[in-house]
Amino acid sequence: MARHQDPSGSEDRVKPLTPRAPLRADKTDIRPFCPPQPPLPTHDELCVASSNPAPMLAKVAESADAVTDRADHWDSAYRDRGVAGVSWFQSEPALSLELIERLGVAPDAAVMDVGGGASSLVDHLVDRGFTDISVLDISQAALEDARLRVGEIAAVRWLHEDLLSWNPARRYGLWHDRAVFHFLTEEADRDRYLDCLGSGIEPGGGLIIATFAEDGPEYCSGLRVARYSAQDLLNLLGPEFQAVAVRRELHMTPGGVVQPFTWVAARAA
Numbered sequence: 001m002a003r004h005q006d007p008s009g010s011e012d013r014v015k016p017l018t019p020r021a022p023l024r025a026d027k028t029d030i031r032p033f034c035p036p037q038p039p040l041p042t043h044d045e046l047c048v049a050s051s052n053p054a055p056m057l058a059k060v061a062e063s064a065d066a067v068t069d070r071a072d073h074w075d076s077a078y079r080d081r082g083v084a085g086v087s088w089f090q091s092e093p094a095l096s097l098e099l100i101e102r103l104g105v106a107p108d109a110a111v112m113d114v115g116g117g118a119s120s121l122v123d124h125l126v127d128r129g130f131t132d133i134s135v136l137d138i139s140q141a142a143l144e145d146a147r148l149r150v151g152e153i154a155a156v157r158w159l160h161e162d163l164l165s166w167n168p169a170r171r172y173g174l175w176h177d178r179a180v181f182h183f184l185t186e187e188a189d190r191d192r193y194l195d196c197l198g199s200g201i202e203p204g205g206g207l208i209i210a211t212f213a214e215d216g217p218e219y220c221s222g223l224r225v226a227r228y229s230a231q232d233l234l235n236l237l238g239p240e241f242q243a244v245a246v247r248r249e250l251h252m253t254p255g256g257v258v259q260p261f262t263w264v265a266a267r268a269a
């Protein structure tokens with residue numbers, strides 16, 4: 001896997017995150033978000049709602065537990081279903097854009113879309129004049145697709161990395177994670193991610209993180225996931241992050257399945 005180091009980057013470290021911070025509800029903007037309804041189902045879903053586990057899909061999940069090569073797993077997910085066929089596909093990253101605005105992220109900020117895959121967030125940021133966007137993903141297939149779509153432009157760096165072994169060589173003014181952190185079901189992996197976040201975000205930088213909500217699916221793409229409330233996420237982030245806004249989203253998959261998400265926008269101390 002290619003490694004990319006940004007020569008302009010800082011190797012500064014910050015102290016590890018300490019868990020348990022109260023949600024500052026007085027300053028936090030809490031609103032539900034329901035996007036427009038997409039078209040009717042086109043294929044079977046691989047994400048299973050906790051209230052209705054389908055045995056066939058659970059079997060897929062079991063077999064995926066045995067997959068040791070994460071890159072192959074994610075490449076297959078994108079190649080088998082196509083970018084617009086994966087359950088997390090959204091034609092417009094509306095809530096990401098809303099929260100980026102809410103955080104007041106300037107177009108010259110360094111943006112990291114961790115596990116960005118083939119998401120169209122990068123396209124929208126380019127359209128809005130952002131000049132320093134990094135999209136990191138373990139799936140070469142997803143990155144290739146997005147790169148073909150966006151084209152070779154100086155404003156975008158494509159980082160083919162496993163975030164569990166990646167060390168940020170610089171800090172970012174916005175760290176965006178939609179539907180990646182919730183795949184980390186082992187405490188050691190979550191700690192590794194949070195250390196990475198701590199060393200990769202600028203002081204005062206914005207964080208947007210979206211995971212399945214407490215009543216969301218238990219599996220996605222054949223993998224078990226962890227589910228979070230906004231308070232759970234803020235507790236994990238600890239006092240180094242101050243909540244700016246939280247949202248509940250009902251994402252509709254291309255197959256017509258509703259998936260409740262929890263979103264948190266926060267600012268690093």
Ligand SMILES: C[S@@+](CC[C@H](N)C(=O)[O-])C[C@H]1O[C@@H](n2cnc3c(N)ncnc32)[C@H](O)[C@@H]1O
Binds near residue numbers: 089114179180
């Ligand atoms: C559910 S998808 C979400 C993709 C994108 N954030 C979006 O909203 O469309 C999860 C993404 O995380 C990536 N991913 C999973 N594990 C990863 C890891 N260890 N390192 C980097 N990327 C990872 C997958 O390849 C996939 O693109």
